[in-house]
Amino acid sequence: MEFDAVLLPPRRAASIAAGLWHDRTINDDLDACVAHCPDKVALTAVRLDGGAVRRFSYRELATLADRVAVGLNRLGVGRGDVVAMQLPNWWQFTVLYLACSRIGAVLNPLMPIFRERELSFMLKHGDAKVLVVPKSFRGFDHEAMARSLQPDLPALRTIVVVDGGGADDFDTLLTTPEWEKQPDAAAILQGSRPSPDDITQLIYTSGTTGEPKGVMHSANTLMANIVPYAQRLALRESDVILMASPMAHQTGFMYGLMMPIMLRASAVLQDIWEPTKAAELIRTERVTFTMASTPFLTDLTRVVKESGEPVPSLKTFLCAGAPIPGPLVEQAQAGLGAKIVSAWGMTENGAVTLIKLDDDDKLASTTDGCPLPGVEVKVIDGDGKTLPPNQIGRLVVRSCSNFGGYLKRPHWNGTDADGWFDTGDLAYMTADGYIRISGRSKDVIIRGGENIPVVEVEALLYKHPAVAQVAIVAYPDERLGERACAVVVPKTGASIDFAAMVEFLKAQKLALQYIPERLVVRDAMPATPSGKIQKFRLREMLQHNDL
Known part of the structure; x- marks a missing residue:
């Protein structure tokens, strides 16, 4: 697959010189984890349907990533090929991304709620060579749907089924054979590693306005966001990160999959949102940080209040996706005992603005934060002129984490010659440089x-x-x-x-x-x-x- 990520090359030299691009991939971070903390629990994956819990040390995670990487190679997957995956927050999700990164393949995460209409477009548009699906999830037969689509997808060679039990079963093809011990394994793993500028993720926008667009990210663009994000939130190696937001969405992918490995921290995955279970996991796993949208915060606050069982380990709840009502901030802080952080971002950039940990709590409900380091924002009028504080206009962003472009749709990239990306949002900026989203331009x-x-x-x-x-x-x-x-x-x-x-x-x-x-x-x-x-x-x- 040829990726037309035209927005990356013009930014490389300046981004490297400014220290905004870190010129490494998730491979480097996983290898560092194995070298420094091989036996630390890297991942705890909880499935609510049957109550299964799987734990992996960093050593085990790296071994499994190598094994699945060689297994994917046996299926014909090579550097630049797209591996699509329609999985919930299961351990296989994390392993597949790490495996793809080992051999330079590109992961295309797809939301489990997508059905034939969305999938047929995305799989064809992205030329997916392999599709990984659950046999079933939440009562829906994903395998049957995938097989019904395959005849109209000429690039799709293989469907791999988690819990399938047949010849195309995930374990049968990828995790049971000790592929990493094969004579050619070392050559495969070392010879195909991607560069930090290669596309590592193809992810489709959520579809708030129409046809999904394939957003292309490199390791450099993703990590350029995750590093300052973690720094602003004072996250470190000792943190335990709960991710109940879908990892097929940028929130879960960047901050539930990649960030814990980059920090050498521990991740806890929850596949189905159930607030009582989330509260239990926070207590038993000593979770310190989580990120989700407003309904998750509402649910968790209610459950903790009604149960009378506190979650003392939780330090920070970052809430994004929609404005946080003021009363909810007050209730959540009182009930959870955590700092509530508001934020705004996009699939194309990751988180762009966050309030700071030492900011007045009221800013969580009255603003969407201020830009991260390496990010510039401005509010402009219809003629492109910068507006004064507190006047609503179009929000444009120039960010080190800006995407590489929309796959096969460069005319939609929305980025001018100076690197300013039109977000499609309306906003105003306070005199202190905090923004408040006022709606979509079409709203x-x-x-x-x-x-x-x-x-x-x-x-x-x-x-x-x-x-x-x-x-x-x-x-x-x-x-x-x-x-x-x-x-x-x-x-x-x-x-x-x-x-x-x-x-x-x-x-x-x-x-x-x-x-x-x-x-x-x-x-x-x-x-x-x-x-x-x-x-x-x-x-x-x-x-x-x-x-």
């Missing part, structure tokens, strides 16, 4: 020529005691162009109607023209795997009267 509601501050209205509705989730989206109006509809998921046992919503917003002194003119109450929101509400789907539903 703007213009009612009779007046821009409605969507995020501000949503933040007010989050204060309503009956509201668990809210999204405000536009629907067409013949006279005004657009009107605003509030889509609400109420808290368990609570209810809200239109009159109550209007009365509440009036009591908050909101301008009358900003009050939504329609309310839709739903049991759940359409969301991306990371928990981001898919407003484009809500708009589509409104247009077709499906809400």
